[in-house]
Amino acid sequence: xxxxxxxxxxxxxxxxxxxxxxxxxxxxxxxxxxxxxxxxxxxxxxxxxxxxxxxxxxxxxxxxxxxxxxxxxxxxxxxxxxxxxxxxxxxxxxxxxxxxxxx
Amino acid sequence: xxxxxxxxxxxxxxxxxxxxxxxxxxxxxxxxxxxxxxxxxxxxxxxxxxxxxxxxxxxxxxxxxxxxxxxxxxxxxxxxxxxxxxxxxxxxxxxxxxxxxxxxxxxxxxx
Numbered sequence: 001x002x003x004x005x006x007x008x009x010x011x012x013x014x015x016x017x018x019x020x021x022x023x024x025x026x027x028x029x030x031x032x033x034x035x036x037x038x039x040x041x042x043x044x045x046x047x048x049x050x051x052x053x054x055x056x057x058x059x060x061x062x063x064x065x066x067x068x069x070x071x072x073x074x075x076x077x078x079x080x081x082x083x084x085x086x087x088x089x090x091x092x093x094x095x096x097x098x099x100x101x102x103x
Numbered sequence: 104x105x106x107x108x109x110x111x112x113x114x115x116x117x118x119x120x121x122x123x124x125x126x127x128x129x130x131x132x133x134x135x136x137x138x139x140x141x142x143x144x145x146x147x148x149x150x151x152x153x154x155x156x157x158x159x160x161x162x163x164x165x166x167x168x169x170x171x172x173x174x175x176x177x178x179x180x181x182x183x184x185x186x187x188x189x190x191x192x193x194x195x196x197x198x199x200x201x202x203x204x205x206x207x208x209x210x211x212x213x214x
Contacts, residue, residue, distance in 0.1 A: 016148075019147075027141055030141045037137055
């Protein structure tokens with residue numbers, strides 16, 4: 001196994017699942033809150049409902065971490081790897097189309 | 104174009120209404136926000152969940168195929184080590200039943 005999932009990755013997975021579960025409801029509330037044709041009281045209520053969602057139900061909590069090591073910084077989003085794992089894998093030739101630059 | 108410019112505003116609005124009827128779009132001459140863009144946007148959850156590649160844990164594997172009778176050597180080793188440590192009197196201390204027994208809470212009280 002390349003890595004035992006660390007707590008931050010587990011937390012991120014939890015956030016991703018919860019975001020997915022609550023996404024439709026959240027979208028509906030956002031649509032009501034941003035709808036200028038509805039009475040302001042209704043819009044305000046919808047906005048209050050949006051505040052009731054937990055931290056893990058908001059998509060901004062989700063962070064792309066390294067899929068190999070779980071590192072949170074220096075991620076190349078195209079491969080989902082941190083810079084060091086990207087280098088290792090690229091040098092091993094595991095990333096199709098990635099070659100070391102020489103000139 | 105010049106003919107359009109000379110048209111009355113009401114006529115132009117009428118045209119827009121007609122266009123909305125034909126193409127079945129919402130007639131919104133004031134340009135108010137209707138929140139439709141939040142409903143129209145694709146859901147991001149499904150792709151978010153797929154970010155980390157699925158890893159099969161030992162538990163899942165053995166539960167899926169109980170007929171194989173797999174043995175988790177790492178876990179067996181850990182349990183063996185714990186038993187060995189306990190034998191030598193190096194096991195985990197017993198759970199404290201009162202704050203007096205607990206070293207951590209007793210320390211807090213003294214301060």
